[in-house]
Amino acid sequence: xxxxxxxxxxxxxxxxxxxxxxxxxxxxxxxxxxxxxxxxxxxxxxxxxxxxxxxxxxxxxxxxxxxxxxxxxxxxxxxxxxxxxxxxxxxxxxxxxxxxxxxxxxxxxxxxxxx
Amino acid sequence: xxxxxxxxxxxxxxxxxxxxxxxxxxxxxxxxxxxxxxxxxxxxxxxxxxxxxxxxxxxxxxxxxxxxxxxxxxxxxxxxxxxxxxxxxxxxxxxxxxxxxxxxxxxx
Numbered sequence: 001x002x003x004x005x006x007x008x009x010x011x012x013x014x015x016x017x018x019x020x021x022x023x024x025x026x027x028x029x030x031x032x033x034x035x036x037x038x039x040x041x042x043x044x045x046x047x048x049x050x051x052x053x054x055x056x057x058x059x060x061x062x063x064x065x066x067x068x069x070x071x072x073x074x075x076x077x078x079x080x081x082x083x084x085x086x087x088x089x090x091x092x093x094x095x096x097x098x099x100x101x102x103x104x105x106x107x108x109x110x111x112x113x114x115x
Numbered sequence: 116x117x118x119x120x121x122x123x124x125x126x127x128x129x130x131x132x133x134x135x136x137x138x139x140x141x142x143x144x145x146x147x148x149x150x151x152x153x154x155x156x157x158x159x160x161x162x163x164x165x166x167x168x169x170x171x172x173x174x175x176x177x178x179x180x181x182x183x184x185x186x187x188x189x190x191x192x193x194x195x196x197x198x199x200x201x202x203x204x205x206x207x208x209x210x211x212x213x214x215x216x217x218x219x220x221x222x223x
Contacts, residue, residue: 103160106157
């Protein structure tokens with residue numbers, strides 16, 4: 001238990017579906033992140049939010065739409081995905097963004113399969 | 116950006132063996148973390164270690180910042196140690212950069 005909870009843990013969706021991934025952190029952190037992990041690739045940072053404001057969008061296609069209503073919750077809205085978007089999506093949080101000493105904590109991940 | 120290389124990419128060991136995993140990075144860092152990803156995908160923090168040496172039970176880590184590498188030592192391996200070990204680094208407010216990981220398999 002890392003203090004970061006993701007739901008659902010597994011999701012299968014069609015290319016025309018709309019679904020959302022949810023992340024909640026109970027650590028009092030101010031920064032939250034979405035990462036994508038595909039087979040045989042390093043973790044790819046997708047989005048960063050710091051104090052609810054998006055501070056980084058790593059050239060992510062618009063079919064992925066993040067939402068951060070408060071510092072404890074982060075969503076990733078999914079729409080018209082492609083099969084190559086199938087991956088493990090990891091949410092993470094840290095006290096602040098980037099600075100030295102900020103240990104990052106990950107959720108258990110959401111396994112997404114697009115059919 | 117910073118380049119991170121981990122070695123070896125794969126390691127298969129008998130239960131009870133010791134292992135050393137290496138992380139090389141291309142530039143100065145002030146944040147280095149080691150993670151273990153279990154077979155179900157969860158990434159667990161092992162160490163925050165931008166420099167020096169730390170120990171936690173059977174695991175220890177050493178970072179030599181001036182020579183741009185970090186080592187993770189696992190002693191008396193257990194099957195539950197299996198998984199992928201990642202190091203991740205950054206400097207200042209740059210984004211955390213992950214290595215490609217070392218996949219460790221411990222055979223009973």
